[in-house]
Amino acid sequence: MLFNIPVLLSTATFIASGKCSSHTIAVPSSPKNNSPVVPNDLQSMSIEFAYFPDYAGNKSHPNKFSKNLLQNLKSITGIAPKVRVGGTSQDHATYFPDQEDNVQLIYENPTDDQPIQINYGPTFFESYHTLGQIKFLHGLNMAQNKSTEQLELEAMEACTSIGPQLYLYELGNEFNFAPGTYRSTNYSLLDYSEEWNTKSAIVKSAVQKACPGSFPGFMAPSLVLLDFIANTTWTAEDLYNLGYDEHNLTKELCFHNYMGVNAAPLPPAQFDLQRTLMNHTSIVHNLGLQIKRSENLAYLGLPYTLGELNSIANQGRNGETNVFGDALWLVDFSLWAAAHGIKRLQFHQGLNYRYASWQPIESNGIPPTTRPPYYGQIMVANAIGQSKNTRIVNIPLSEETESAYAIYNGDRLSKLVVTNLRAFNQTTSDRPSREYKFHVPAQHKSARIERLTGPGSDALANITFGGISYDYALKEGKPVQQYSNEKTRIRNGLLTIEVPDSSAVLLTL
Numbered sequence: 001m002l003f004n005i006p007v008l009l010s011t012a013t014f015i016a017s018g019k020c021s022s023h024t025i026a027v028p029s030s031p032k033n034n035s036p037v038v039p040n041d042l043q044s045m046s047i048e049f050a051y052f053p054d055y056a057g058n059k060s061h062p063n064k065f066s067k068n069l070l071q072n073l074k075s076i077t078g079i080a081p082k083v084r085v086g087g088t089s090q091d092h093a094t095y096f097p098d099q100e101d102n103v104q105l106i107y108e109n110p111t112d113d114q115p116i117q118i119n120y121g122p123t124f125f126e127s128y129h130t131l132g133q134i135k136f137l138h139g140l141n142m143a144q145n146k147s148t149e150q151l152e153l154e155a156m157e158a159c160t161s162i163g164p165q166l167y168l169y170e171l172g173n174e175f176n177f178a179p180g181t182y183r184s185t186n187y188s189l190l191d192y193s194e195e196w197n198t199k200s201a202i203v204k205s206a207v208q209k210a211c212p213g214s215f216p217g218f219m220a221p222s223l224v225l226l227d228f229i230a231n232t233t234w235t236a237e238d239l240y241n242l243g244y245d246e247h248n249l250t251k252e253l254c255f256h257n258y259m260g261v262n263a264a265p266l267p268p269a270q271f272d273l274q275r276t277l278m279n280h281t282s283i284v285h286n287l288g289l290q291i292k293r294s295e296n297l298a299y300l301g302l303p304y305t306l307g308e309l310n311s312i313a314n315q316g317r318n319g320e321t322n323v324f325g326d327a328l329w330l331v332d333f334s335l336w337a338a339a340h341g342i343k344r345l346q347f348h349q350g351l352n353y354r355y356a357s358w359q360p361i362e363s364n365g366i367p368p369t370t371r372p373p374y375y376g377q378i379m380v381a382n383a384i385g386q387s388k389n390t391r392i393v394n395i396p397l398s399e400e401t402e403s404a405y406a407i408y409n410g411d412r413l414s415k416l417v418v419t420n421l422r423a424f425n426q427t428t429s430d431r432p433s434r435e436y437k438f439h440v441p442a443q444h445k446s447a448r449i450e451r452l453t454g455p456g457s458d459a460l461a462n463i464t465f466g467g468i469s470y471d472y473a474l475k476e477g478k479p480v481q482q483y484s485n486e487k488t489r490i491r492n493g494l495l496t497i498e499v500p501d502s503s504a505v506l507l508t509l
C-alpha cells in the first residue's frame, strides 16, 4: 500500500527552538586524496555462536526471515554482508562428532543472556547453508586447553562442512579477559602470543590435511581493549612486537568495540541514549582509539575491521539500544568509521539481545521482529551503494547532536547524509527540526530524498527508510514501500533540507 508522506515530513513543522545550522555549508567538490575506498560489505554481522541455529535455522527449517534481511543488504550494495559466527560462547563450545542434536545449550541460570556450555554436533553446520551465498568467519575455541585433537577436530569439521563459504577462521574471543578466567591470573600478553601462535599452526596443518588447497587464514586478535569494559596493560601494539602471528596467518585485523557497558551504576536509559549514542562527539571520541590503533598497525598491511561491535556491551539495554535512537547512532558511527578507513563492521547479534537488529524466532513471548538498528544498517548500505569506488568525507557541523557526510563515487560528489541526533519522544506533540543549506557543485539540479524516520527516538517499531518497511509482519522482512519519497530542487547550487529531530536523511544528487 502506498500512503502519503507523513504530514510531519512534507510540511515543514519548523519550530525555531534550539540552535539550527541555517548558514550555508560548503561541500568539498571532491574527496581528499587519502580518503579510503569503502567496501560494499561494510555493514556486516556477527552472530553469537550459541544462537546461530536460531538465526539461520537448519536444512529442514531454514530461517527465511534472516535470509531475507541479509539479502536486502546484498540487493542494495551488490555484495552480501559477511557473517561471523562467534563471541563469548565460542570459547565455551565443544564439538561432539557423535552428537545428534545440532546444539545443546546449558545455562547456569535460566535467565542468563548466554549459556555457560555449548555442545554442538555435525548438524550444527547445516545452519551455514540456509542463508544463501554468505561468506562466514567461523569461531574456534581457544579457551579449552585439554586436547589438541579437539581443536583439530573442530577446525577440520568447519572446513569440510562450510566448504567454499568459509571465509576466515577466528581463534579465541576477547582473550584479554583470559587472565583470571580461562587462564591463571599471571597469564601474560607473551603467553597469549605464544599460545595463539602454537594453536594457529595446529589449525592450519589440520585444515590443510582435511581440506587441501590454500588455507583461508584468520581474523585476529579479536581483543576488546576499552577501559570502561576491562582495565588491562595489554595493547595491540605490544602484542605484535612480541612476535604474535609469526607465520602471517592473519588476513584481517579484528578488534571489538562498544560505546559503553550495561553494568551498574546505570544512568536512566533515555539519558544515556542522548549522552552516549545520539552524540556525534561521543562517537568521534569512542572511535578515536580504534582509528589511532589502525594507524599504529598499518605497517602490517592488513585490513582493520571491527569484527564484533554494537552499541552498549553486555547485550545492550532496553530503552537505549532497542529503540530508534540506536539506529541513528549506528548511521553516524558507521559513516565516521568508514570515512576513517575501518573496512568492516560486524554488528553483534544474539537471541533476545537488546541491541539486536532483528529477533529471528519467537522467544520469551516476542514474535520474530525487525528491530530499529536494522534500519540504520539499511541506510548505511544505501549510502555506500554499489559503487566500487565509494569514498566518504565528514562535513564538520557545530553541534554534537548533528552530523553530515559527503559521499563520492570516485571523485564525483554523489550523495549527502545528514543526521539530527536530538532526542524526540514520540509522546510529544510538536517535532522540531533543523534546516540545512548545502552549497553543492552547480551542475546538480535536484536530489532524491530518502529519510530514516520513526515516531521518535524512543520508538520500538514503525521505522522506515526511504519509505520502506522491512518488518516481519508485512512480508517476512522483504521490502514493502509504505510512503513515497520526496525530491528537492537545487537552485544555483543551493540544496535546502529540513531534518526533523531524531531522524536522518540521504540525499542522492
Ligand SMILES: *[C@@H]1O[C@H](CO)[C@@H](O)[C@H](O)[C@H]1NC(C)=O
Pocket: 057, 058, 059, 060, 061, 100, 101, 102, 103, 123
Ligand atoms: C531443525 O530445526 C527444527 C526447528 O527448530 C528442529 O525441530 C529440528 O530438530 C532441527 N533439526 C536438527 C537436525 O537439528
Ligand SMILES: *[C@@H]1O[C@H](CO)[C@@H](O)[C@H](O)[C@H]1NC(C)=O
Pocket: 145, 183, 195
Ligand atoms: C596449553 O596447552 C599447551 C599444550 O598442551 C601447553 O604447552 C600450554 O602451556 C598450555 N597453556 C596453558 C596456559 O595452560
Ligand SMILES: *[C@@H]1O[C@H](CO)[C@@H](O)[C@H](O)[C@H]1NC(C)=O
Pocket: 184, 185, 186, 187
Ligand atoms: C603463574 O601461576 C601458575 C599457577 O598459579 C604458576 O604455576 C606459574 O609458575 C606462574 N607463572 C609465572 C611466570 O609466574
Ligand SMILES: *[C@@H]1O[C@H](CO)[C@@H](O)[C@H](O)[C@H]1NC(C)=O
Pocket: 227, 228, 229, 230, 231
Ligand atoms: C578502569 O580504570 C578507569 C580509570 O581508573 C576507571 O574509570 C574505570 O571504571 C575502570 N574500568 C573498569 C571496567 O574497571
Ligand SMILES: *[C@@H]1O[C@H](CO)[C@@H](O)[C@H](O)[C@H]1NC(C)=O
Pocket: 246, 247, 248
Ligand atoms: C611475515 O611478514 C613479515 C612482514 O611482512 C615478514 O618480514 C616475515 O618474513 C613474514 N614471515 C613469514 C613466516 O612469512
Ligand SMILES: *[C@@H]1O[C@H](CO)[C@@H](O)[C@H](O)[C@H]1NC(C)=O
Pocket: 274, 275, 276, 279, 281, 282, 285, 400
Ligand atoms: C556528548 O559526548 C561528549 C563526549 O563524551 C560529552 O562531553 C558530552 O557531555 C555529551 N553530550 C551530552 C548531551 O551528553
Ligand SMILES: *[C@@H]1O[C@H](CO)[C@@H](O)[C@H](O)[C@H]1NC(C)=O
Pocket: 270, 423, 424, 425
Ligand atoms: C523523554 O521521555 C523520558 C521519560 O519520560 C524523559 O526522561 C526524557 O527527558 C524525555 N526526553 C525528551 C527529549 O523529551
Ligand SMILES: *[C@@H]1O[C@H](CO)[C@@H](O)[C@H](O)[C@H]1NC(C)=O
Pocket: 455, 460, 461, 462
Ligand atoms: C505502529 O503504527 C501503528 C499504526 O499507526 C500503530 O497501531 C501501532 O501501535 C504502532 N506500533 C508501535 C509499537 O508504536
